[in-house]
Amino acid sequence: MYRTSCSKLTGAWKCLQLDGLVGSSVQQKLFANASRSHMSARSLIQLCKKNQAEWITFQHLCFLKRQYVKSSSGLCQRARPRQEPVSAVLDDRDDSMVRQVQQIPALKPEPGTEVSTCATESNQVEPEADRVARLEARQWKEMRVQYSDLPGIYARLSKLKLTALVVTTAAAGFAMAPVPFDPVGFLMASLGTGLSSCTANSINQYFEVPFDSNMNRTKNRPLVRGQISPLHAVSFALACGIPGVTLLTLGVNPLTGFLGALNIFLYTCCYTPLKRLSIANTWVGAVVGAIPPVMGWTAATGSLDPGALLLGAFLFSWQFPHFNALSWNLREDYSRGGYRMMSVTHPGLCKRVALRHSVGLIFLSALGPVLDVTTWTFPLVSLPINLYISYLAFRFYRHGDRQNSRKLFFCSLWHLPMLLLLALTCKKSRVAQDEAAVTSSSASLAL
Amino acid sequence: MNVETARYLIFRSLRPCYTNTNFSLRSPCRGHRESTSQAPKHAKQAERSGFCPAASSKYDWIGPPDRLSNLRLIIYHIPENETPLERELRHLRQETEDWNHEFWTNQNFTFNKEKEEYIQSQLSAKGLSERDDDGRKRTLSSEEMAVFYKHFLDKNITRHANYNREWYRRNFTITLLMARVTLHNTWRTLTGQTRRTEREKGKTT
Numbered sequence: 001m002y003r004t005s006c007s008k009l010t011g012a013w014k015c016l017q018l019d020g021l022v023g024s025s026v027q028q029k030l031f032a033n034a035s036r037s038h039m040s041a042r043s044l045i046q047l048c049k050k051n052q053a054e055w056i057t058f059q060h061l062c063f064l065k066r067q068y069v070k071s072s073s074g075l076c077q078r079a080r081p082r083q084e085p086v087s088a089v090l091d092d093r094d095d096s097m098v099r100q101v102q103q104i105p106a107l108k109p110e111p112g113t114e115v116s117t118c119a120t121e122s123n124q125v126e127p128e129a130d131r132v133a134r135l136e137a138r139q140w141k142e143m144r145v146q147y148s149d150l151p152g153i154y155a156r157l158s159k160l161k162l163t164a165l166v167v168t169t170a171a172a173g174f175a176m177a178p179v180p181f182d183p184v185g186f187l188m189a190s191l192g193t194g195l196s197s198c199t200a201n202s203i204n205q206y207f208e209v210p211f212d213s214n215m216n217r218t219k220n221r222p223l224v225r226g227q228i229s230p231l232h233a234v235s236f237a238l239a240c241g242i243p244g245v246t247l248l249t250l251g252v253n254p255l256t257g258f259l260g261a262l263n264i265f266l267y268t269c270c271y272t273p274l275k276r277l278s279i280a281n282t283w284v285g286a287v288v289g290a291i292p293p294v295m296g297w298t299a300a301t302g303s304l305d306p307g308a309l310l311l312g313a314f315l316f317s318w319q320f321p322h323f324n325a326l327s328w329n330l331r332e333d334y335s336r337g338g339y340r341m342m343s344v345t346h347p348g349l350c351k352r353v354a355l356r357h358s359v360g361l362i363f364l365s366a367l368g369p370v371l372d373v374t375t376w377t378f379p380l381v382s383l384p385i386n387l388y389i390s391y392l393a394f395r396f397y398r399h400g401d402r403q404n405s406r407k408l409f410f411c412s413l414w415h416l417p418m419l420l421l422l423a424l425t426c427k428k429s430r431v432a433q434d435e436a437a438v439t440s441s442s443a444s445l446a447l
Numbered sequence: 448m449n450v451e452t453a454r455y456l457i458f459r460s461l462r463p464c465y466t467n468t469n470f471s472l473r474s475p476c477r478g479h480r481e482s483t484s485q486a487p488k489h490a491k492q493a494e495r496s497g498f499c500p501a502a503s504s505k506y507d508w509i510g511p512p513d514r515l516s517n518l519r520l521i522i523y524h525i526p527e528n529e530t531p532l533e534r535e536l537r538h539l540r541q542e543t544e545d546w547n548h549e550f551w552t553n554q555n556f557t558f559n560k561e562k563e564e565y566i567q568s569q570l571s572a573k574g575l576s577e578r579d580d581d582g583r584k585r586t587l588s589s590e591e592m593a594v595f596y597k598h599f600l601d602k603n604i605t606r607h608a609n610y611n612r613e614w615y616r617r618n619f620t621i622t623l624l625m626a627r628v629t630l631h632n633t634w635r636t637l638t639g640q641t642r643r644t645e646r647e648k649g650k651t652t
Contacts, residue, residue: 133498136498136510136511137498139510139511140498140500140508140509140510140511140522141508141509141510142500142504142506142507142508143506143507143508143509143521144506206618206622207615207618209618210518210547210551210614213512213516213517213518213519213551214516214517214518214551214555219512219517224519225509225519226507226509226519226521229625230618230621230622230625231622231625231626231629234622273611273615276607276608276611277608277611331589331592331593331596332592332596334596335558335595335596335597335599335600336554336555336558336599338554338600338603338607338610338611340600340604344593344596344597344600345597345600345601347590347593347597400590401589402589
């Protein structure tokens with residue numbers, strides 16, 4: 001319970017233990033967050049060098065907190081620059097943090113005892129209630145759309161980074177198609193795919209507001225925070241989706257438009273509800289991920305060739321090590337939120353499927369030259385990275401612990417762009433294909 | 448958090464806090480009106496928060512995540528001459544919020560309670576005490592916990608499916624109603640039918 005109430009606080013505060021001892025885990029966290037702020041990084045490093053052998057004291061944390069708050073524009077608290085007594089500094093944080101931090105001096109002699117927040121309030125005198133009420137009042141936000149915030153809100157609503165990855169895979173599909181490169185078609189296909197992806201992500205967030213509130217990973221989404229209304233989110237989705245699909249249908253070709261609309265439907269109406277009903281959601285999600293490169297290919301050629309399906313198959317297989325590894329460490333959140341994921345209900349299957357599909361990537365790469373998509377060098381140059389991800393998937397299968405799942409997940413993040421890049425460099429050139437066609441036709445003429 | 452503390456927190460959240468409070472700060476106001484001539488509308492049921500937005504504000508206010516349900520409480524703005532459609536929307540949103548809060552409070556509380564019980568039973572089956580030699584609470588490995596997570600999901604599948612269905616239905620209804628209200632207000636503004644206060648007239652013309 002404490003974690004959910006104070007985990008919205010960022011940075012060093014997350015790792016303050018209830019028993020009041022602040023230790024090396026803080027140092028690691030501080031290092032991790034130091035990259036966000038140049039100033040605090042310098043002071044942090046100075047601090048940690050000084051205090052190598054001893055615990056970081058509470059005053060040091062306050063100093064760092066001030067640095068972090070001042071230099072980080074994302075936090076909404078005012079940083080007080082002047083020196084203040086420790087108790088007054090606590091005003092800057094919300095009341096749950098206040099109660100926790102107040103307990104630290106009291107608990108030092110007896111570590112590990114459980115903190116009761118209620119006891120604190122009843123023990124304090126009148127001003128405590130006022131302070132709590134005042135702190136609480138500060139956390140209330142007017143539900144008014146700030147137009148300057150809208151770009152950021154839309155970026156988060158449409159999961160812009162994920163959309164960018166989806167557009168990249170579609171662009172790779174377009175580039176891999178064995179036709180002359182058409183820049184206009186490329187741009188329209190990319191834009192249309194991007195808009196469709198924005199739509200799908202927005203509708204997904206619109207459906208999942210109460211679930212997102214309860215999961216640590218997703219509780220800062222715009223709809224959860226009330227930055228925009230549900231109607232606004234749906235309007236944004238329609239404003240992206242209708243032009244996006246229209247652009248794909250009219251500007252590229254109807255097949256691509258159909259695939260775009262199908263993908264939106266699969267993601268919002270199949271994958272999103274299925275997440276709470278059955279583990280089949282992962283396979284549907286993998287299909288959703290596989291469609292964009294197919295869309296890119298059909299945008300270039302106008303037809304659904306085996307090459308398109310091969311690229312789709314790459315994405316389909318890649319999804320499993322990626323998602324299964326990610327979901328492995330979120331099992332508690334998924335269980336509490338009621339999500340039925342393989343990692344929770346069928347952990348053995350989860351690991352097996354991740355391994356199976358990682359190894360499958362090796363065989364799919366071998367299909368590249370067979371289907372005339374790539375040259376024979378592609379299976380060879382992609383073998384190292386495919387073997388590496390298979391090795392990590394095997395370790396995940398054997399040990400199934402947090403460390404191995406994280407390794408597999410982070411590997412999958414760079415593995416996919418690398419694989420697509422290698423495929424692009426090993427693309428079977430059209431000149432060679434035309435020559436092969438000419439020689440075969442002349443040979444048939446001669447006979 | 449132990450069961451007693453959690454239960455105490457739930458009761459606190461459901462009852463208005465009359466002890467140790469300064470009345471002016473904790474006056475219950477579920478919805479807030481913009482006019483200063485009328486007193487703020489009082490909550491019909493127990494107030495989950497003592498916060499009261501400024502009377503001059505014309506927007507809804509959203510609060511921090513609730514301690515138990517992790518959902519954010521919203522205080523809705525009640526405009527003067529609220530149309531029946533707007534009132535219906537506000538009531539529906541309020542009711543959905545309360546229903547959601549109840550479900551998730553129950554869900555989180557049950558989950559944590561059963562998790563604690565499971566940990567206790569596993570530790571006692573192994574013959575270990577609740578705390579180790581350093582005084583810290585013992586935790587189980589993620590594999591052992593996974594058994595509990597699976598069991599919890601399987602036990603509650605029907606309840607979750609029902610909640611899901613109901614939530615989707617409510618979400619759609621609220622959004623459609625919001626769209627109707629917006630269209631209705633836009634139509635009224637375009638055709639020059641403003642609200643009866645001088646302030647509104649000044650804004651629309």
